[in-house]
Amino acid sequence: MLDITITRKCYPDRGGQPHVALSGLRLHAEQGEFVCVVGPSGCGKSTLLNVVGGLDRDVDGCVSGAGEAHDIGFMFQEPRLMPWLSVLDNVLLVGDCTAATRRRARELLVAMELGEVLDAFPGRLSGGMCRRVALARAFVIEPRLLLMDEPFVSLDAPTANRLRAMLIELWQRCGSTVLFVTHDLREALALADRVCFLSAAPGRVVLDLPVTLARPRLADDAGVLALHSRLLAEHPDLLAGLARPGAGEGDD
Amino acid sequence: MKGATPEAAALPAAVTQPDLRARPAWRHDERWLRFVSLLGFVVLWQVVAGLLHDASLPPPALVFSRMLAEIGSAALPWHLGVTLGRVVLSFALALAIGAAFGVALGHWRRLDLLLDGWLVLGLNIPALVTIILCYVWFGLNDVAAVVAVALNKIPTVIVVVREGARAVDRNLMQVARAYRLPRWRVLTRVYLPQLYPWLLAAARSGLSLIWKIVLVVELLGRSNGVGFQLNVFFQMFDIAGILAYTLAFAAVVLTIEAAVLRPLERRLNRWR
Numbered sequence: 001m002l003d004i005t006i007t008r009k010c011y012p013d014r015g016g017q018p019h020v021a022l023s024g025l026r027l028h029a030e031q032g033e034f035v036c037v038v039g040p041s042g043c044g045k046s047t048l049l050n051v052v053g054g055l056d057r058d059v060d061g062c063v064s065g066a067g068e069a070h071d072i073g074f075m076f077q078e079p080r081l082m083p084w085l086s087v088l089d090n091v092l093l094v095g096d097c098t099a100a101t102r103r104r105a106r107e108l109l110v111a112m113e114l115g116e117v118l119d120a121f122p123g124r125l126s127g128g129m130c131r132r133v134a135l136a137r138a139f140v141i142e143p144r145l146l147l148m149d150e151p152f153v154s155l156d157a158p159t160a161n162r163l164r165a166m167l168i169e170l171w172q173r174c175g176s177t178v179l180f181v182t183h184d185l186r187e188a189l190a191l192a193d194r195v196c197f198l199s200a201a202p203g204r205v206v207l208d209l210p211v212t213l214a215r216p217r218l219a220d221d222a223g224v225l226a227l228h229s230r231l232l233a234e235h236p237d238l239l240a241g242l243a244r245p246g247a248g249e250g251d252d
Numbered sequence: 253m254k255g256a257t258p259e260a261a262a263l264p265a266a267v268t269q270p271d272l273r274a275r276p277a278w279r280h281d282e283r284w285l286r287f288v289s290l291l292g293f294v295v296l297w298q299v300v301a302g303l304l305h306d307a308s309l310p311p312p313a314l315v316f317s318r319m320l321a322e323i324g325s326a327a328l329p330w331h332l333g334v335t336l337g338r339v340v341l342s343f344a345l346a347l348a349i350g351a352a353f354g355v356a357l358g359h360w361r362r363l364d365l366l367l368d369g370w371l372v373l374g375l376n377i378p379a380l381v382t383i384i385l386c387y388v389w390f391g392l393n394d395v396a397a398v399v400a401v402a403l404n405k406i407p408t409v410i411v412v413v414r415e416g417a418r419a420v421d422r423n424l425m426q427v428a429r430a431y432r433l434p435r436w437r438v439l440t441r442v443y444l445p446q447l448y449p450w451l452l453a454a455a456r457s458g459l460s461l462i463w464k465i466v467l468v469v470e471l472l473g474r475s476n477g478v479g480f481q482l483n484v485f486f487q488m489f490d491i492a493g494i495l496a497y498t499l500a501f502a503a504v505v506l507t508i509e510a511a512v513l514r515p516l517e518r519r520l521n522r523w524r
Contacts, residue, residue: 053430074430080423084445084523093441094431121523141431 002029002052002145002177006061008202009047021047023202025061027179029194031144034171034178036188039198045181048203049074049147052179065145073143073176075151079130081122081137088118091137101140108136112166128159135163139170146171148180152187161218164191168216185239186228190219197238207238310492319496327481328500335477336504338394338466342401343458349402350409351451357410358417374407379465383472392473401465408461409454416450448520456513463505 004027013019021044029035039045050056052063053074081090088105095101109118112132122130131151138146148167152160168191171178182188188195189211197207209231213223232239294312301311310318322328357364357371383400390396420443428438470479478501485493 054432055426055429072430072432074427076423076427078423080427082424082427082442082445084520085441089441093437094433123523147430 001031002027002063002065002179004028004048004052004061004063006048006051006059008060009044009051009056009058010202020202022051023204025198025204027196027205029177029179031177032175034168034180034191034193036180036182036192036195037198038182038185038188038195039203040200041183043198043201044203045183045198046077046149048198049149049179049181052145053147071141071144073138073141073146075134075138075146075148077150077153079122079127079134081130081133083121083123086119086121087114087125087133090122090133091140094137095140104142105136105140108140108170109133112136128155128163131155131159131163132166135166135170139174139176142174143176146176146178148178150182151180153182153184157219160187164219165216167191184219185231186219186224189213189224189227190217190221197235207235307489308491310495315492315495315499318492319500322493322496322500328497331476331478331481331497332501332504335463335466335470335479335501338398338401338469338477339459339463342398342405342466343455343462345398345402346405346409346458346462347451347455350406350454351413351447353406354410354413354450355417355447358414358420364414371407371410374403375411379404379468383465383469387473394474397466397469397474400469401462404465405458405462409458412450412454412457413447416447419450420446445520452513452517452520456509456517459505459509459513463501 004025006022006025008020008024009022010018010020025048027035027037027048037045037048047056051059051061053072081087082093085093087109091105091109092102095105106115106118109115112135114129114132114136117125117129122133125133134151138148152163155163164187180188180191185195192211195209195211196205197209198204199206211227213221213227217224297312301309319328353367357367382403386396386400386403390399424442424446425438428442433442466477467479467482470477471483472479474480478497481497482494485491485497
């Protein structure tokens with residue numbers, strides 16, 4: 001389980017005025033829970049992940065349950081693969097060097113239909129393939145906690161849907177706690193057990209919504225769409241940043 | 253020694269775009285072109301020598317036969333080996349120290365500001381001055397010789413590697429931190445691969461600069477090596493000897509470049 005309390009996180013801004021990114025944020029996740037964090041852009045979603053992932057330690061607050069080495073997987077907005085390492089080596093980079101990890105990396109990549117390109121360099125792959133490699137890299141360590149920062153942004157809708165299905169399958173098999181940041185409400189509703197809404201900066205959780213729709217679900221399932229419009233009707237002010245038509249996936 | 257300074261000054265500009273192009277299908281063609289160009293040079297030399305008909309420019313055949321004689325007497329291999337040893341030592345020293353400082357300066361802006369003036373000074377001190385001072389301070393020995401050459405090369409290595417260290421991709425370093433990778437793995441698989449093109453650029457330009465400086469060092473204060481031999485031939489106006497040694501050494505350096513540095517570059521860049 002994961003407990004996040006961030007009293008205050010600020011950046012020294014360009015003008016000398018400190019910019020408060022997060023303030024009074026509390027977030028809790030059970031082990032194995034899939035939590036989506038949505039909020040308008042600039043509300044500190046990425047900052048939150050960086051703090052939880054230990055990339056940013058200059059913060060007033062504490063994170064417990066994030067675990068130690070080899071417990072955290074991280075997927076960024078870009079695939080961020082090492083261009084000089086082959087697909088397989090990119091996945092192995094983050095693992096311990098045991099034979100079991102090696103086998104798991106291969107199995108993961110083959111299951112994601114990357115068996116043909118194990119020895120190819122990332123520069124030769126399409127955007128969707130690179131994301132799949134990044135996803136395999138995140139899961140090869142069987143992380144207790146998986147942090148995802150809009151990992152499927154700027155992909156076409158079918159590719160993104162396929163990746164989401166892969167993510168859910170891997171998550172269900174692995175039992176990781178997932179913290180998934182997105183500005184796309186429909187994506188969040190399609191993936192999450194629970195959606196947490198952040199306010200505009202300084203960000204804090206303003207609504208904590210369990211999603212009980214049956215799995216598997218897609219971003220354009222009737223249930224998801226119904227919940228989406230119900231939320232827009234109930235919390236117009238809250239979702240102002242997310243609710244614009246066109247904020248749905250595939251449209252941006 | 254005039255050759256060294258403008259080369260050093262022109263280096264940073266040349267190095268901002270390290271030569272990273274792959275050479276696929278026309279490698280054979282290129283090799284052919286290289287050979288023809290070399291042959292053309294020898295022919296030109298023969299023609300000019302024939303026209304001048306003067307002892308100050310012996311024809312190629314004379315120089316090559318002189319080279320063979322020097323090789324036969326074991327004098328050339330011995331002096332060449334000694335010079336090569338100094339080149340390798342000072343090259344390794346310059347590259348190691350220069351890379352370490354380059355990384356540090358590229359990484360810490362304050363340190364960079366602090367040492368930038370020294371660096372500019374180092375880049376602009378003529379090689380001859382460093383050599384003389386090293387001989388005066390450390391005596392006429394091999395340590396002084398190697399140190400002098402390394403000191404000449406270190407600033408240019410620093411400048412190149414610093415540029416590379418500044419260009420290191422923070423996003424990729426973040427991946428390493430997010431996954432808590434062990435230090436050694438971060439260095440060898442995430443950090444250094446980003447520096448390789450810059451280190452290679454420094455190595456290639458370094459080799460050509462260093463062997464020229466080594467000859468001057470030998471001419472001024474050693475009693476063996478190609479530089480020393482050239483000085484002896486100069487005293488005796490033995491032009492064939494001078495050209496024989498020069499060509500032999502240039503051939504060795506070209507071989508190192510073609511057999512070691514270029515394949516290494518191709519291997520390190522195969523992902524591009």
